[in-house]
Amino acid sequence: MMPLPDHEWEALAACWHPVQFKRKEVITVAGEVEKYLYFVNAGVQRLFCLEGDKEATLLFTYTGSFSGIMDSFQLQQPSSAYLEALTASDMLRMSYTDFDRLTLQYPTIERWVRLGTVAALSGLLERHKELLSFTAEQKFRKLLTRSPHVLQLIPHKYLASYLGIDPATFSKLLSTVKL
Amino acid sequence: MMPLPDHEWEALAACWHPVQFKRKEVITVAGEVEKYLYFVNAGVQRLFCLEGDKEATLLFTYTGSFSGIMDSFQLQQPSSAYLEALTASDMLRMSYTDFDRLTLQYPTIERWVRLGTVAALSGLLERHKELLSFTAEQKFRKLLTRSPHVLQLIPHKYLASYLGIDPATFSKLLSTVKL
DNA sequence: ATAAAATGTTGATCTGCACCAAGATTTTCT
DNA sequence: AGAAAATCTTGGTGCAGATCAACATTTTAT
Incomplete structure (x- = not known):
């Protein structure tokens, strides 16, 4: 996943804002539209769904990775998942408005996001295969x-x-x- | 997923080439890099993995949908899946070279591909939840x-x-x- | 530091579903 | 149309793993 040019990098960096969450705090609730893309500076988070009274954990995010409910965020559609902080979390976040502006303004960023999304898809397919067999x-x-x-x-x-x-x-x- | 402007649409349309596959024919073999993006004009296809002697079926594609091994195609990395025609299939395909050129040349196409990929991710997450619970x-x-x-x-x-x-x-x- | 809450361990059952196998049915090919 | 291949059905059996429950341990909060 190629590096971004300097100018794009600056524009991108300017859109992040720090947020903190306590241990066990719910960051995004199922049914809502994900408003933010997150980057984890410290902590562990969990993405899960409720099915009846059972929880299904879809993935974890860690220090150094992106977080948030990616499909809900990018499509601006209600999510069926919860995002929760497992430990006290120190994160950066970007609003959808800024995200959308950046992707429209900078084709390199748009591309970079696409490739990141495909990488996520690839990992999920791999796990899917394991669940099946x-x-x-x-x-x-x-x-x-x-x-x-x-x-x-x-x-x-x-x-x-x-x-x-x-x-x-x-x-x-x-x-x-x-x- | 917004429509494409006329000009982009024409550039895109020019890159598709027809191919046919017989029933049971293997379109892409695991281990190879997916060379093409497909669009199904007629037929049903199956994407699956081999795990030991078991097959895990990941998804089906149908008349009117895109097909191919999306992650392998977009990342140009070896795929762990097979794509097979379940019925005689009539398809259009586009080479990665053309695809890459189009996405670089037309930001609208790049964006359209990203949103299509996110939609695929969204559907896979939904199924994943079901497998888990x-x-x-x-x-x-x-x-x-x-x-x-x-x-x-x-x-x-x-x-x-x-x-x-x-x-x-x-x-x-x-x-x-x-x- | 201590109480309270959350998480982990372990054994004893119980059951959903994989596995096996043989026969019936459907589909494909020439 | 007929033979061959592929797929589907159905009953019987066994076990991996869910469930239940009581206790042990670790973690969190005051």
């Missing part, structure tokens, strides 16, 4: 190898939800698997 | 209500694979559920 243990192992650090970072019940398995099963795999 | 029967019902026509159009074993359930289970649900 892996057993609980296979999903668990994959998580361990791909991102072992999350074990210390994120409560296991959310990791279980992310894998689509029961928290109790997750705990059992934890003792079984690595021996 | 639905039982076999819930996924089956959802398929029936969302796209009942596919029952006549696509062999049930592929629909089962798309839902992540066993073909035998799909068949049993078919007799159980609608009564």
